[in-house]
Amino acid sequence: MLSIQLLDYSNYLIEFVKVILIVSVFIILHKIKMIINKMEDVMKDVKKLFGTRMKELRKNIGLSQEQLAEKAEVSSKYISRIEMGQHFPSIDTLVKLANALNVELKDFFEFSPETRNPKELKKLIGNMLNDSDEDKLRLLAKLVRAVAR
Numbered sequence: 001m002l003s004i005q006l007l008d009y010s011n012y013l014i015e016f017v018k019v020i021l022i023v024s025v026f027i028i029l030h031k032i033k034m035i036i037n038k039m040e041d042v043m044k045d046v047k048k049l050f051g052t053r054m055k056e057l058r059k060n061i062g063l064s065q066e067q068l069a070e071k072a073e074v075s076s077k078y079i080s081r082i083e084m085g086q087h088f089p090s091i092d093t094l095v096k097l098a099n100a101l102n103v104e105l106k107d108f109f110e111f112s113p114e115t116r117n118p119k120e121l122k123k124l125i126g127n128m129l130n131d132s133d134e135d136k137l138r139l140l141a142k143l144v145r146a147v148a149r
Contacts, residue, residue, distance in 0.1 A: 048085030049111045055083040057101045057108070071100035 058068050058079075065083070069076040073096060081087040089097060098105050132140065 043088075044085065047088050050088065050108060051083040051085040053108055053111055054097065054101075057103055058083075061101065063101075068097070068100055072096040 058065070063071070065079045066076045069079045072079075072093070074093060078087065082089055094105060094108065098108065101107075129137070129140070
């Protein structure tokens with residue numbers, strides 16, 4: 001009789017463990033989905049930063065989208081989509097774009113303050129000020145006065 005009761009309890013325990021495992025798998029899958037969504041958001045940001053940087057490099061040398069497209073042997077529509085952050089070029093296309101713009105590949109990924117919006121710039125400057133000692137603050141004040149003249 002005792003062995004029958006233990007067998008009943010062990011069956012309940014096995015079912016309970018199965019339910020816990022199934023719930024755990026669903027929780028893990030949900031967390032993986034959240035991580036993938038976050039990575040997609042980051043990639044969208046990188047595409048936009050890259051596109052803005054490429055546009056900046058193109059304009060620095062006075063090329064139109066059409067001229068860059070011709071030099072890089074791609075369509076002007078593709079250049080437009082890259083600059084808007086809708087597409088990211090392949091490695092081969094990156095090399096062609098770098099050659100057409102006469103820059104190194106790393107230059108595409110040097111996202112300078114010029115590529116940031118005013119809110120981001122204020123935050124960046126605020127962080128720099130917070131991290132500065134008194135001597136650096138004095139020097140920064142002199143630089144700002146000189147630029148503002």
